[in-house]
Amino acid sequence: MIFLAIRYLLERKRQTLLTLLGVFFGTMAFVAVSGFFMGFQGFMVEQLINNSAQVHIEARLAYLSNHDLDAAFFGDEFVHSFWSVPPAGVSGYVGIQDPQAWFARLDADPRVKAYSPILTAAALFTNGKVPSVAASLIGCNPTQQSKVTTIADYMLQGKFSDITTGGNRLILGDELMRRLGVGLEQTFMVSVGTSAPVPFKVVGRFMTGSRGADMQAFGALADVQKINGTPKQINEIAVRLNDYLQSQEIEKSWSRLGPERIESWADLNANILSVFAIQNTLKFSMIMTVMIVAGFGIYNILNMTVNQKRQDIAILRALGYDAFDVVMLFFSQGLIVGLIGSFFGLICGYLFCRYLQTIPFMNVTPSNPQGRLHISLDSLIYVQALGFSLLMASLASILPARAASKLTPIEIIRQGG
């Protein structure tokens, strides 16, 4: 019946064209809107998951509550204890308890792409008479750290690997450098806690675009352990996964393995992810509206065709064509329109997305050096757009097609066609 369906479509050129345009614009809108939202979300997620680790294994420190020490001091003798000066401070561990066990575990886990042991210390940076600046001093192995985050990509001066060999060398964030008033190859003083200030040399500068991240300093792990007075100690392992979407599942399973606190990037950025969920709902609503309008176009035109072609239906049934043939005659028209419309919609949607990618739209930042819109060209969008278009075309065609198949030839002949 496709032969006859094509003839019908060709004979009603204007109606066919209008229906095609409906599907075409529906598919194109799907591709463009999805590309825009997915591109934006992809960019945001990339910033979140790449600039930082996807799973953090951290030493567990908890603040003491008023009654945490009751049992230690009074046993079970008193039900209620009242302190004139309640105990204060932290409990737990300042470092990862058994790093080697974690390393072995991470090495064996196929979900883990890379990991980096870290010691983070709160440090005071002093440069001559410039007021001291408090900032985080992060000790790491630069090779491993580069595999876990994209920090190496944000280097403006020097290379991230320049701290590999140690020797009191630091890479500073742009903001920290600006506040300290130091330049490359200059030396300044760093102190951690009550330790005496130690001279460090600036060997690199990075800029992520995030002011918080740009207030950090990176050094070799051994150097930071030394200035912190905690040789061999680390207080975090930053982990990169093969599939970042597994982070929450991994977080749950690893939480049972030791005293350390496990945090996933999704937990740390729950607010942003909830915004994505709202965006996705909005995107889905917009796309569905466009698709439903296109679907109604197909439905209306096919319904009209069924009414116009009652005589053809009558004679086809009399010639031996059954109800299924009649369904296929009208259903295939919707499907053909859906296929052609969505095919051109996909192509034009793709070209439109490529055009959007060239438009300068945002401020230039290190993470978006060209300041252009991030439009996703993910093949999944195109598969989904094709699927939705064909589904919509099928649903819109099946109802008139079924109605046509229920017409009996005698009804039509009696009514004079």
Place this chain on the structure above:
Amino acid sequence: MGIVVSDVSMDFGKPPVHVLKNISLEVKDREFVSLTGRSGAGKSTLLYVMSSLDYPTSGKVEIDGHNIHSMESEELHRFRNRSMGFVFQFHYLIAELDVLQNVLMPARKSHEEISRLERAQMLLERCGLKEKMTRYPRQLSGGEQQRVSLARSLVMQPKYLFADEPTGALDSTNAEGVMQLLKDSCEKDGMTVVMVTHDPDFAAMAHREIKMADGQIIDKIERAKV
């Protein structure tokens, strides 16, 4: 085996109008039967019931020994496609197809359009439409359209041909041409033809004329032996 109509009645609507009343009739193989009578006599309804297009309220119709109203849908459609041809007062040609494609439509259903092509061309030649095979229905006269519809009904070489006032919308010249084709189908191709007509001259061309009034057969006139 032919067509055997046994005690067929048909009612319409509420309260029921009795359109056919206990009709019994036998049409032999290769017989040309005309059904005549005034409008509302029930002749077209009888034709549709005999040809499986409509269902009787009671009674049965057997063609070649098969009760056509108890056939499964697939079997019935195959039977219609293979063994029955239909000609109506209106031609019911598909406007989007040319003359030859219209004639080949029954053959398409059974994927025989190639093997039936020669026959379709021969039929169109016999109908005087050899030069108009690539024309579309709108480019033909009423008589030509009806001849195309007749050629379409004959392309599968059906054993039974049902014609409902095939000359009703034609002038006398075209009507005679169509009638001659029907007669040839019966005499030369050995088809069994059941035709509804108002025209007494055309009714007289059949082997047998069955007169109807008020849903009943009131007379059977045998004009020639099969």
